[in-house]
Amino acid sequence: MPEKSQKDAERSEALEMNPWHQAMEQLDRAGSKMNMEPFVLERLRHCKRILTVSVPVKMDDGSISVFEGYRIQHNLDRGPAKGGIRYHPQVSLDEVKALSFWMTMKCAVVNLPYGGAKGGVICDPKKMSIGEIERLTRRYTSEISILLGPDRDIPAPDVNTNEQIMAWIMDTYSMTVGYSCPGVVTGKPIEAGGSLGRKEATGRGVFYVTRELSNIRGFDLRKAPVAIQGFGNVGANAAKIFAEHGCKVVGISDVGGGLYDAKGLDIDDIMAYRQTHESIAKYPRAEHVPVEHFVEVPCEVLIPAAMENTITHENASKVKAKFVIEGANGPTTNRADRVLEERGVLVIPDILANAGGVTVSYFEWVQDIQAYFWSEKDINARLQDIIVRAFREVYEVAQRERVDMRLAAFMVGLNRLAKAVRIRGTFP
Numbered sequence: 505m506p507e508k509s510q511k512d513a514e515r516s517e518a519l520e521m522n523p524w525h526q527a528m529e530q531l532d533r534a535g536s537k538m539n540m541e542p543f544v545l546e547r548l549r550h551c552k553r554i555l556t557v558s559v560p561v562k563m564d565d566g567s568i569s570v571f572e573g574y575r576i577q578h579n580l581d582r583g584p585a586k587g588g589i590r591y592h593p594q595v596s597l598d599e600v601k602a603l604s605f606w607m608t609m610k611c612a613v614v615n616l617p618y619g620g621a622k623g624g625v626i627c628d629p630k631k632m633s634i635g636e637i638e639r640l641t642r643r644y645t646s647e648i649s650i651l652l653g654p655d656r657d658i659p660a661p662d663v664n665t666n667e668q669i670m671a672w673i674m675d676t677y678s679m680t681v682g683y684s685c686p687g688v689v690t691g692k693p694i695e696a697g698g699s700l701g702r703k704e705a706t707g708r709g710v711f712y713v714t715r716e717l718s719n720i721r722g723f724d725l726r727k728a729p730v731a732i733q734g735f736g737n738v739g740a741n742a743a744k745i746f747a748e749h750g751c752k753v754v755g756i757s758d759v760g761g762g763l764y765d766a767k768g769l770d771i772d773d774i775m776a777y778r779q780t781h782e783s784i785a786k787y788p789r790a791e792h793v794p795v796e797h798f799v800e801v802p803c804e805v806l807i808p809a810a811m812e813n814t815i816t817h818e819n820a821s822k823v824k825a826k827f828v829i830e831g832a833n834g835p836t837t838n839r840a841d842r843v844l845e846e847r848g849v850l851v852i853p854d855i856l857a858n859a860g861g862v863t864v865s866y867f868e869w870v871q872d873i874q875a876y877f878w879s880e881k882d883i884n885a886r887l888q889d890i891i892v893r894a895f896r897e898v899y900e901v902a903q904r905e906r907v908d909m910r911l912a913a914f915m916v917g918l919n920r921l922a923k924a925v926r927i928r929g930t931f932p
């Protein structure tokens with residue numbers, strides 16, 4: 505390849521893998537389809553607040569390591585900032601910016617009274633002890649506490665963060681203000697003011713979306729083989745819930761490797777295996793699939809529930825599924841979207857498909873503020889209501905405007921958000 509075109513190819517590859525660039529392309533696409541006023545788009549091209557913090561942590565060997573962390577509030581026009589916190593070696597400013605933008609859009613699509621935010625710390629929690637993770641969490645919380653508060657900014661779990669970490673965030677914040685403040689963070693353990701059903705909520709929302717899709721499209725979900733990439737909170741709970749509803753989960757993977765069985769995997773058995781093993785990669789009762797080829801396994805429904813950019817223009821042509829349901833945030837690049845669309849693969853976008861998590865976070869926050877807790881049955885029924893309503897609204901726009909589901913979801917979200925931006929006006 506000549507040097508110039510080689511450079512161009514590298515550049516477009518880098519942009520394809522940059523989540524903020526991807527997110528802004530998605531915004532522009534919706535903006536131009538809707539003839540949106542430039543000032544609304546311009547507002548959304550900037551994050552409202554970006555806080556970078558250094559997080560010094562006393563390690564177990566007595567040394568001090570300094571980690572870099574972020575908390576970004578993308579937009580607050582529809583309510584307080586909401587969004588998770590992730591711990592991962594690949595966290596970057598552009599990634600957290602994109603994730604905070606997607607939270608703004610997600611909350612608007614399902615119509616929760618929130619703006620979008622996200623936080624992240626560049627670290628590898630797999631190489632840290634529990635004590636080190638606790639000290640990192642408490643110091644990071646203290647550093648970003650200038651932004652936090654139950655009516656200001658409410659974090660939640662994301663990649664590599666869990667209920668225990670949320671409890672430390674709640675405790676650290678409460679120690680600072682001098683009283684117990686459960687409403688400052690969601691995804692907490694029940695004992696610390698958490699909500700029933702929150703842990704399973706993202707996976708459950710993914711299931712509700714897929715079931716509604718099968719109703720509208722008229723296919724039998726119990727006969728459609730499902731493959732799930734990722735075995736974290738989203739992937740593992742999705743696998744469990746699909747299996748509980750009689751669906752055939754034929755593939756599942758984690759960072760170490762993938763598993764496949766055309767007859768359907770025994771999810772309970774894999775869950776039990778995972779309790780005593782670091783990864784499911786060596787689970788003995790299934791075929792093994794290399795992680796880098798997992799999205800190519802034979803299935804009808806593919807649920808990427810791991811990280812960004814797992815479906816790219818390079819492997820999109822090898823995806824066998826008819827439906828891609830995005831459990832993760834940003835798993836499909838924009839170039840991959842185009843390839844999938846040309847091939848007739850329907851993608852249900854992240855900002856709709858994985859909105860179950862933030863929806864039950866909203867329920868948790870409402871319960872905390874009212875100090876009145878609901879039954880799990882109630883929570884799941886309300887979750888289903890919200891997710892199905894949002895799905896139908898987006899599907900209807902996609903049909904009417906003859907656009908893909910990602911663009912339709914952006915149009916629904918952007919329309920709602922723009923109304924708030926216009927009506928609130930520009931200060932001063």
Ligand code: GLU
Pocket residue numbers: 586587588589658659660661662663690833858859861862863865
């Ligand atoms: N981290 C989740 C997401 O990306 C949940 C956010 C929340 O509950 O605030 O949607």
